[in-house]
Amino acid sequence: MSEARLFKPRFNPAKPIFNIVVFLLYLFLLAPLIIVFVVSFASNQYLSFPPEGFTLKWYQALPSETIFVEGMKVSLIVAVFVTVVVLAIGVPAALALQRFEFKSKAAMEAFFLSPLLTPSIVLALGMVLLFGPLNLNNTYTGIIIGHVAITIPFVIRTTIMSLATADTSCEDAARILGAGPWTVFRRVTLPIIRPGVIAGGVIAFIVSFDEAVISLFVAESGLPTLPVQVLRYVENSADAAVAALSVILILISLAVVVVVERVMGLRKALN
Amino acid sequence: MTESKLSIVDLTKKYAAGLAPAVDRLNMEVEEGHLVALLGPSGCGKTTTLRMVAGLMDPTAGSIMVDGREITQEPVNKRGMGMVFQSYALFPHMNVEQNVAFGLQMRQVPKAEQKARVAEALDMVQLGHLGKRATKALSGGQQQRIALARALVVEPTLLLLDEPLSNLDAKLRDTMRTEIRSIQQRTRATTLFVTHDQDEALDMADRIAVMNGGLIEQFGSPIDVYERPRTHFVANFIGQANFLTITVGEDVGPASAAGERNYKIEVPGLGHFGAVGASGLTGRSLPVLIRPHRLRASLQPSASVQELKGTVEQVSYTGDTLSIAVRVGDEVLQSQLHTTSGSLPHTGDTAFLSWDPEHAYILPEHAKAVAA
Amino acid sequence: MTTITTENPVPGTREGLESGVLEAAANKRRKRTYLALLIPGILGLLVSFVFPLLYMVRMSFNEGAPDGVVIDTFTFQTYIKPLTDPYYWRVTLDTFRMGLTVGVLCLVVSYPIALFLVRSTSKYKGLLLAIAIAPLLTSAVVRTYGWMVILGTNGLVNTSLESMGLIGSPLKLTNNMTGVTIGLVEIFMPYAILAMISGFGRLSPQLEEAAGSLGASKFKVFMRVTLPLSLPGVFTAFLLVFVMAISTFITPRLLGGGSVQVLATEIYDQTTGLLNWPFAAALSVILLVLFGTIIAIYQRIVQKIGG
Numbered sequence: 001m002s003e004a005r006l007f008k009p010r011f012n013p014a015k016p017i018f019n020i021v022v023f024l025l026y027l028f029l030l031a032p033l034i035i036v037f038v039v040s041f042a043s044n045q046y047l048s049f050p051p052e053g054f055t056l057k058w059y060q061a062l063p064s065e066t067i068f069v070e071g072m073k074v075s076l077i078v079a080v081f082v083t084v085v086v087l088a089i090g091v092p093a094a095l096a097l098q099r100f101e102f103k104s105k106a107a108m109e110a111f112f113l114s115p116l117l118t119p120s121i122v123l124a125l126g127m128v129l130l131f132g133p134l135n136l137n138n139t140y141t142g143i144i145i146g147h148v149a150i151t152i153p154f155v156i157r158t159t160i161m162s163l164a165t166a167d168t169s170c171e172d173a174a175r176i177l178g179a180g181p182w183t184v185f186r187r188v189t190l191p192i193i194r195p196g197v198i199a200g201g202v203i204a205f206i207v208s209f210d211e212a213v214i215s216l217f218v219a220e221s222g223l224p225t226l227p228v229q230v231l232r233y234v235e236n237s238a239d240a241a242v243a244a245l246s247v248i249l250i251l252i253s254l255a256v257v258v259v260v261e262r263v264m265g266l267r268k269a270l271n
Numbered sequence: 272m273t274e275s276k277l278s279i280v281d282l283t284k285k286y287a288a289g290l291a292p293a294v295d296r297l298n299m300e301v302e303e304g305h306l307v308a309l310l311g312p313s314g315c316g317k318t319t320t321l322r323m324v325a326g327l328m329d330p331t332a333g334s335i336m337v338d339g340r341e342i343t344q345e346p347v348n349k350r351g352m353g354m355v356f357q358s359y360a361l362f363p364h365m366n367v368e369q370n371v372a373f374g375l376q377m378r379q380v381p382k383a384e385q386k387a388r389v390a391e392a393l394d395m396v397q398l399g400h401l402g403k404r405a406t407k408a409l410s411g412g413q414q415q416r417i418a419l420a421r422a423l424v425v426e427p428t429l430l431l432l433d434e435p436l437s438n439l440d441a442k443l444r445d446t447m448r449t450e451i452r453s454i455q456q457r458t459r460a461t462t463l464f465v466t467h468d469q470d471e472a473l474d475m476a477d478r479i480a481v482m483n484g485g486l487i488e489q490f491g492s493p494i495d496v497y498e499r500p501r502t503h504f505v506a507n508f509i510g511q512a513n514f515l516t517i518t519v520g521e522d523v524g525p526a527s528a529a530g531e532r533n534y535k536i537e538v539p540g541l542g543h544f545g546a547v548g549a550s551g552l553t554g555r556s557l558p559v560l561i562r563p564h565r566l567r568a569s570l571q572p573s574a575s576v577q578e579l580k581g582t583v584e585q586v587s588y589t590g591d592t593l594s595i596a597v598r599v600g601d602e603v604l605q606s607q608l609h610t611t612s613g614s615l616p617h618t619g620d621t622a623f624l625s626w627d628p629e630h631a632y633i634l635p636e637h638a639k640a641v642a643a
Numbered sequence: 644m645t646t647i648t649t650e651n652p653v654p655g656t657r658e659g660l661e662s663g664v665l666e667a668a669a670n671k672r673r674k675r676t677y678l679a680l681l682i683p684g685i686l687g688l689l690v691s692f693v694f695p696l697l698y699m700v701r702m703s704f705n706e707g708a709p710d711g712v713v714i715d716t717f718t719f720q721t722y723i724k725p726l727t728d729p730y731y732w733r734v735t736l737d738t739f740r741m742g743l744t745v746g747v748l749c750l751v752v753s754y755p756i757a758l759f760l761v762r763s764t765s766k767y768k769g770l771l772l773a774i775a776i777a778p779l780l781t782s783a784v785v786r787t788y789g790w791m792v793i794l795g796t797n798g799l800v801n802t803s804l805e806s807m808g809l810i811g812s813p814l815k816l817t818n819n820m821t822g823v824t825i826g827l828v829e830i831f832m833p834y835a836i837l838a839m840i841s842g843f844g845r846l847s848p849q850l851e852e853a854a855g856s857l858g859a860s861k862f863k864v865f866m867r868v869t870l871p872l873s874l875p876g877v878f879t880a881f882l883l884v885f886v887m888a889i890s891t892f893i894t895p896r897l898l899g900g901g902s903v904q905v906l907a908t909e910i911y912d913q914t915t916g917l918l919n920w921p922f923a924a925a926l927s928v929i930l931l932v933l934f935g936t937i938i939a940i941y942q943r944i945v946q947k948i949g950g
Contacts, residue, residue: 167358167360169356169357169358169360170360170361170362170363172325172327172354172356172360173354173356173360173362173418173421174362174373175326175327175347175348176325176326176327176347176348176350176352176353176354176431177348177353177373177374177377177421177425178348178349178351178374178377178378178425179348179373179377180348183377187373188362191362191364192362192363192364194364
């Protein structure tokens with residue numbers, strides 16, 4: 001740094017321009033979230049600009065909007081079950097993929113991550129087709145199964161990441177001190193990889209909670225989740241009630257972001 | 272001979288068919304209360320051996336016995352051993368006391384007894400006051416001692432140490448060396464100690480197993496392996512070494528060490544000298560080992576002693592000692608002088624090298640083509 | 644001098660373990676363990692991922708009759724229609740064009756942020772990085788809704804421009820491809836930024852400084868050092884955004900308002916509106932094949948460049 005300055009003391013105009021560009025792009029990236037926030041407090045009866053005044057009426061109206069309350073209930077139940085199921089099957093799979101050597105390991109890992117590389121509309125259609133004869137459309141079971149596929153890669157990835165950075169000699173030490181395989185997992189491995197498991201769990205929760213396409217196909221008519229309700233509402237009406245709801249959804253996401261960032265770092269968890 | 276605490280018989284580990292075995296039919300007997308160092312360069316099989324003894328790795332063939340009982344097939348968590356890892360491997364989510372108590376919990380020792388034994392173990396490593404601390408907050412040396420307390424509190428059948436000092440800085444390493452040794456002697460825990468550091472092995476061990484290429488090249492006391500190396504590799508790995516290829520001459524009678532003889536030797540083209548070695552070597556062409564600090568170098572020829580005449584090629588001054596490299600014919604010999612001696616040699620000087628016959632040891636075997 | 648023993652201890656007389664027996668047993672045990680660990684996950688993915696896709700592929704060879712009736716048969720009829728009907732060619736082309744436009748624009752707007760984040764030495768770097776990728780965890784429905792508010796007839800952009808007197812009547816920014824493109828570009832930015840940052844591995848401020856100290860101008864440093872080194876990240880980001888864009892549904896549906904037809908919306912319309920399940924399945928298979936082909940080609944290219 002200091003050496004570079006010795007040779008280049010002059011002012012470089014490229015830098016502030018670059019920083020302004022970056023700032024504007026950040027603004028673009030956050031624009032929809034900011035605007036939803038602003039609109040949710042605006043007293044305009046219909047979506048329009050500029051805001052005519054400040055109001056909390058959209059928030060006060062939310063509890064009486066049965067479709068949102070119902071949708072919220074469905075989404076929460078689904079997301080909780082999905083998180084539990086996907087942790088229960090994802091963490092052991094990650095353990096197998098990280099702590100054991102076997103021939104088909106790379107293929108197996110690709111298999112577990114492949115739902116990420118599948119268009120959700122295609123998956124959604126497949127599910128609605130398969131679930132029809134099984135009578136799973138419009139049921140909790142159907143939506144939950146649908147969401148397991150798209151959330152399992154996140155749990156696998158964050159858990160593998162945590163396992164990869166954990167010192168395996170801790171597990172060896174516990175075994176030598178007399179712990180059997182299950183005890184080693186419960187008392188040593190699991191506490192050590194807890195950040196990855198938590199991060200995977202909350203990401204699975206929010207991905208399921210926010211998922212719209214599979215829920216739309218599988219359960220639009222009978223058991224609409226909150227995103228499906230929002231989708232339908234936005235298509236049909238122009239008032240700002242949905243903005244208040246959106247702000248709440250954004251805040252829930254933000255909480256997840258903070259948890260993930262705290263326990264293992266957002267970039268690590270999502271990359 | 273006393274009953275061995277640990278017997279290793281023909282222990283072999285092959286990682287893959289076609290590869291050279293990592294450990295090749297290794298045999299070793301360890302006496303109760305001894306600290307045995309497995310010493311060798313990386314890849315020599317020492318860690319593999321230790322892990323097989325611990326039960327962390329399955330041998331391809333051979334057997335391991337503790338107190339005369341076969342344990343080769345016993346799972347690792349039933350072997351009742353204690354191990355200290357290079358990374359210490361303290362459980363990061365437990366405090367110091369919880370770490371030390373872990374093995375006792377696994378053995379379902381009553382709570383009150385656990386408490387007493389943990390306190391005792393922590394006192395032994397002088398960390399009784401840190402029981403409630405998180406392990407992350409401790410220094411490397413402290414973590415090391417906790418790891419040692421955790422391994423010893425269960426009164427293990429064997430204490431296994433895997434390069435326990437290599438993550439410490441030089442000064443702390445010396446302190447910990449002494450401390451581990453004294454704790455080991457107090458507890459009389461039979462100990463296997465993996466290291467690549469010859470000083471550590473010489474300083475701490477009752478017996479050293481010098482390993483190379485999956486084999487034990489020599490198993491003996493520190494003095495044995497230093498003074499009477501069986502192979503070129505051992506002589507080179509432990510301490511510094513000069514080798515001269517000589518022809519063994521006449522046997523001139525018993526040497527001071529039991530079973531050894533004094534010989535006249537001929538350094539081809541350079542004269543006749545004295546050396547010691549096993550009996551029956553007369554007439555053979557063998558390497559003779561002279562440690563640099565036992566190779567005298569002087570700038571004046573001596574009238575009474577046979578000497579090698581050479582030219583000083585290099586001088587390196589380290590304060591206490593002066594190391595010089597002297598070219599004698601085709602050979603370059605290292606000599607170490609104390610800096611108290613009057614006139615110190617310079618590059619280009621002519622030097623006269625000599626040694627006492629009991630400081631020149633004829634290796635019983637020819638040098639294998641091993642890179643030093 | 645102490646006694647000198649140079650002999651190895653006498654090898655044991657008893658027979659050692661027969662070669663490999665213990666390892667074989669341990670391998671068997673290990674295999675049982677990892678299979679037990681994997682099986683719940685494999686079953687979960689079979690039920691929620693593999694079976695639906697297989698069932699869909701099979702469905703695509705059936706015949707659709709009016710009112711959602713499916714005639715169980717084996718025919719390629721469902722594939723002939725999208726491959727011969729110009730309407731579906733146009734939808735496919737529109738989908739591709741949208742993917743390319745969104746991909747390119749997304750790179751343009753994400754690159755500066757990614758470069759900024761890689762170079763930054765600020766203590767807020769972590770926070771800025773988190774802000775850049777946090778939108779990834781917010782609902783696509785919500786973000787699309789935000790764009791409807793911004794771009795709508797009475798939205799932020801139009802009312803601002805009108806009040807400034809720049810336009811007389813509102814610009815049409817929603818219910819068309821323009822709106823969908825703008826929304827998608829923003830929605831995929833976090834993915835592009837993440838992919839670029841990861842791909843910028845070899846890029847370092849020291850390298851740029853070194854080039855600068857050798858006398859290269861800022862522009863030259865960028866063209867000769869920064870840009871080439873960041874290309875792998877740029878490629879990955881483009882591919883990622885492209886494949887997501889050609890298969891995305893929510894944004895074209897909401898911001899397109901029924902007048903933007905891409906493969907994803909077409910699949911939805913075929914199912915909910917027309918109940919032509921086999922045909923929707925065939926369209927999905929086509930989308931999946933396109934998707935897979937592009938990824939395969941991309942991986943080939945990456946291997947070529949990398950090797």
